[in-house]
Amino acid sequence: MSSAPRYTEHHPRWYRERVSTYWWLWRWNYLKFVLREISSVFIAWFVLVTLLQFRALSSGAQAYAQFQEWLRSPGILLLHLIGFAFVLFHTATWFGLAPAALVVRLGGKRVPAALIVASNYAAWLAVSAVIAWLVLRGRA
Amino acid sequence: MPERPKRPKEPFFWTLFSAGGVVSAFLLPVHLFLFVLAFPLGWLEPPAHDTLAQLARHPLARLYLFLLCSLPLFHWAHRFRYTLYDGLQIKHLNEMINVFCYGGAIIGTGVAAYLLW
Numbered sequence: 001m002s003s004a005p006r007y008t009e010h011h012p013r014w015y016r017e018r019v020s021t022y023w024w025l026w027r028w029n030y031l032k033f034v035l036r037e038i039s040s041v042f043i044a045w046f047v048l049v050t051l052l053q054f055r056a057l058s059s060g061a062q063a064y065a066q067f068q069e070w071l072r073s074p075g076i077l078l079l080h081l082i083g084f085a086f087v088l089f090h091t092a093t094w095f096g097l098a099p100a101a102l103v104v105r106l107g108g109k110r111v112p113a114a115l116i117v118a119s120n121y122a123a124w125l126a127v128s129a130v131i132a133w134l135v136l137r138g139r140a
Numbered sequence: 141m142p143e144r145p146k147r148p149k150e151p152f153f154w155t156l157f158s159a160g161g162v163v164s165a166f167l168l169p170v171h172l173f174l175f176v177l178a179f180p181l182g183w184l185e186p187p188a189h190d191t192l193a194q195l196a197r198h199p200l201a202r203l204y205l206f207l208l209c210s211l212p213l214f215h216w217a218h219r220f221r222y223t224l225y226d227g228l229q230i231k232h233l234n235e236m237i238n239v240f241c242y243g244g245a246i247i248g249t250g251v252a253a254y255l256l257w
Binding site for chain 1: 191208251255
């Protein structure tokens with residue numbers, strides 16, 4: 001991980017340009033990078049919400065109704081709307097990176113990047129449909 | 141006796157980060173769409189408490205929820221660490237940041253295991 005550089009007495013000082021704390025604000029690519037990283041904070045938040053939901057669910061109908069009431073409060077709804085957008089951004093950027101991480105060869109030829117991205121989206125839709133079906137099928 | 145070189149921990153955490161990224165990308169959107177948007181906003185009729193509780197009690201559902209909670213926390217730990225490190229350039233607190241991020245993910249995993257057991 002981090003290995004602190006060792007200085008000797010006569011080592012010349014390295015020239016390092018001072019970088020502003022807000023270096024990422026001025027270019028869309030840099031801003032995109034930081035927004036993508038921030039999406040992880042919302043992901044952690046939603047993990048917490050999922051755990052609270054499970055706890056309320058197993059505590060009984062009244063506790064769960066209270067939890068649902070909390071989800072309906074305007075401030076939480078606004079936060080979750082913003083968080084949902086960030087999570088979708090994570091999904092899109094993650095799928096966008098997939099061809100770089102995953103080199104697939106078929107018949108000696110490299111599968112084009114667009115096809116890998118497209119198959120990720122297709123799999124995502126399929127998985128989402130199955131989960132939605134599992135959750136929704138039990139309704140009266 | 142030569143000292144045995146220490147094995148770096150980075151690849152291990154990176155694998156968890158990557159797995160968490162996949163889980164978050166594929167599974168979180170539909171969960172959030174249903175539970176924090178569609179049901180609270182009344183777009184869809186939510187399932188009754190009993191039905192949902194029964195579904196969540198199933199061992200496979202609990203294993204699924206455990207992975208859905210644990211892996212994304214390691215994903216967060218990795219990304220948030222670098223956000224603080226590169227984004228805000230808080231490099232002198234590196235050790236503390238590592239403890240906070242990975243410690244948080246490990247504690248969160250423990251809490252998830254306890255709740256979902």
